[in-house]
Amino acid sequence: MAGPGSEPGELSDAELLQLLLAEPGDRALQPGDSGKPNSSSDLPLESFSEVLTGDSAAEKVKRKRAQTPLEKYYLKYLCVTDLSTQSWCEQQMVYGRELPQLQAPETVVLLNTGKSIHLARELEVHDVVKVHTTSKEDSWAIKILNLLSMIPVLQAGGCVRELPVFGVIEDVFLMGIIDELCYSAKGELELRELKTRGRPFMPSGAQKKRDYFQVCLYKYLFDAMVQGQLKPDVLTSHIYLRLKQPLGLQIREHAQKAGFTVTCFGDLLELMYLNLTLSDIPSIDCLKIEYSHQESNTLLGTEVVQFEEEKVREKAQYYLAYWKGQREVQGVEIEEAWKCRSCSYSEICDWRKKRAEGPEQRSGPKKSK
DNA sequence: ATTGCTGAATGG
Numbered sequence: 309m310a311g312p313g314s315e316p317g318e319l320s321d322a323e324l325l326q327l328l329l330a331e332p333g334d335r336a337l338q339p340g341d342s343g344k345p346n347s348s349s350d351l352p353l354e355s356f357s358e359v360l361t362g363d364s365a366a367e368k369v370k371r372k373r374a375q376t377p378l379e380k381y382y383l384k385y386l387c388v389t390d391l392s393t394q395s396w397c398e399q400q401m402v403y404g405r406e407l408p409q410l411q412a413p414e415t416v417v418l419l420n421t422g423k424s425i426h427l428a429r430e431l432e433v434h435d436v437v438k439v440h441t442t443s444k445e446d447s448w449a450i451k452i453l454n455l456l457s458m459i460p461v462l463q464a465g466g467c468v469r470e471l472p473v474f475g476v477i478e479d480v481f482l483m484g485i486i487d488e489l490c491y492s493a494k495g496e497l498e499l500r501e502l503k504t505r506g507r508p509f510m511p512s513g514a515q516k517k518r519d520y521f522q523v524c525l526y527k528y529l530f531d532a533m534v535q536g537q538l539k540p541d542v543l544t545s546h547i548y549l550r551l552k553q554p555l556g557l558q559i560r561e562h563a564q565k566a567g568f569t570v571t572c573f574g575d576l577l578e579l580m581y582l583n584l585t586l587s588d589i590p591s592i593d594c595l596k597i598e599y600s601h602q603e604s605n606t607l608l609g610t611e612v613v614q615f616e617e618e619k620v621r622e623k624a625q626y627y628l629a630y631w632k633g634q635r636e637v638q639g640v641e642i643e644e645a646w647k648c649r650s651c652s653y654s655e656i657c658d659w660r661k662k663r664a665e666g667p668e669q670r671s672g673p674k675k676s677k
Numbered sequence: 678a679t680t681g682c683t684g685a686a687t688g689g
Contacts, residue, residue, distance in 0.1 A: 382682045389686055396689080419687040426687070447684075472685090485685055506688070522686095530683065602688095650689045 315580045376633030380481070381405060384547045385474075386631065388484030388529070392522035396514065396647065399639035403653040412652040421602050422504045426487070429502065439562055445553040445573040449545065451483075452580050453559070457566050459488075459583050465491050474528040475538055477621070478628045481546035486526045489592070496593035497521045499523055499530075508601040510609050514644065519597050520613045524620045527592045536585040540577035549573060639663070 356601065378386075386392025393401040404411070430436065441447045451472045458468040467490040474483040488500040501523050505659050511519075531537065543549050551574030555563070570576050595613040600606060629635050640647050648654040 384683080387683090387685055415688070418689080422687040424687090444683090451684085470685095483685075487686090503688080511689080647689075 311437055352454050362386070376631065377402075377637075378631050379632075383631075385481035385483050386628075388473075388482060388522060389527045389625045391482070391525060391624060392518050394630070395518045395521050395623070396642050397644075397651065398627070398630060398648075399637055399657060399659040400651050400653055402637050403657070407653070407656075409655075410652055415650075415652060418506050418602075421506075425504050425602065426502065430469050433467065440556065440558045442556045443553055444547075447558045448547070448549055449555055449559045449563075449573060449576050452576050453563055453566060453568075456568065456576075456580060456583055456631050459587050459589065461491065462497075462589050463587050467491075471530075473526055473533060475529040475532045476546060477525075477528065478544060478632075480628050480631060481542070482525070482529060483496055484529060486530065489530075492594065497590050498594040498596060499526060499592050501526075501595075501596060501597045503599050504602045505599055505608065506602055508604060508606070508608065510599055512604055514647065516597075516611060519614045520595075520622070521609075521623060523595045523597060525624065527595060527615050528617070528620055529622075531591040533584050534587075534589045536590060538584060539581055540574060543577060551577065 377383075390401065393404070439450055441450065451474075454470070455472050458471050461468050467488065469488045471486040471489055472482065472483070473486055476482070486499055487502055490498050490500065492498045501519065503519060540551065542587070544551055551572065554575045555570060555573060555576070560570060563576070568576070568579055570579065592615075595615060597611045597613060599608040599611070601608055630637060637659075638656065642663070645663075648657070648660060651657070654660060
């Protein structure tokens with residue numbers, strides 16, 4: 309059995325503490341003795357390793373154990389596509405973050421082509437302008453202003469592209485951008501996600517699965533927003549944004565043009581909350597994915613995705629468990645080893661190495677389908 | 678970088 313806790317090197321909190329206290333030459337942790345002249349207010353009080361000196365074994369163990377992937381990469385939020393890429397291969401997603409420069413050139417070309425097609429489509433419905441920002445609140449203000457500008461369009465029955473969504477799942481803040489939101493002939497609010505493809509045929513099941521999950525997450529977040537779950541404190545508590553932070557001049561001018569008078573970030577959050585909840589925008593009724601061929605620009609097919617909230621939540625919970633350090637990174641199951649052929653990281657992949665050495669040593673969770 | 682921390686999505 310190789311469940312959590314039986315891994316070599318894994319220590320209980322009590323054992324760790326003992327190790328730390330037994331460390332010779334370390335300094336006792338005392339109030340006011342941190343040696344830091346100015347203590348920043350958002351400094352976590354958590355880590356013992358802060359006051360230890362040298363590369364003690366205890367320190368290494370503590371660091372390894374204390375750092376969840378979210379902390380390791382300094383992430384205060386995740387993107388929807390972080391989770392959907394995880395559904396393709398979690399190990400690859402991690403390598404993608406650690407070694408982005410190792411990505412195969414042909415992949416880069418494919419992605420860039422997709423990128424420019426998406427940009428062209430975005431420009432069909434609105435202009436894109438650069439706005440100068442001076443704080444992280446300013447950068448978030450842009451997302452929120454974009455969202456605010458789209459609400460009346462939707463209310464009037466119009467169509468929007470690149471709509472920002474955010475919210476919290478399993479105590480992790482998630483952010484994403486919905487490709488397109490329109491009302492269908494039936495009057496239903498419909499999400500459309502365009503996927504451009506290098507080859508002129510529909511994707512494999514594995515790709516569809518990933519794309520389904522992606523759009524389901526969008527609906528999950530969007531619905532929560534229009535149902536009033538995006539209160540201002542969600543952004544302050546998860547991303548540590550400051551309500552009283554004054555917005556930059558360009559942001560305020562931009563807001564004014566759109567008809568919003570704001571001075572600080574909190575003003576904007578209030579407006580967002582009120583506009584989302586009072587605007588009577590419905591939940592998303594229909595999820596569609598359109599696959600089209602990059603070169604010929606022909607539609608290959610459309611998939612309608614059914615939304616099952618419980619399943620989406622379960623999947624999200626599973627993927628987020630990695631980020632929260634509740635389980636180790638997982639590569640593809642043996643049946644999906646074909647994915648490795650197109651993976652930029654197959655040569656260096658630890659998961660594959662472990663596989664080659666002896667798959668019987670690794671007892672991952674049973675595949676549940 | 679001792680400090681610092683992020684356009685999302687882009688496709689197989």
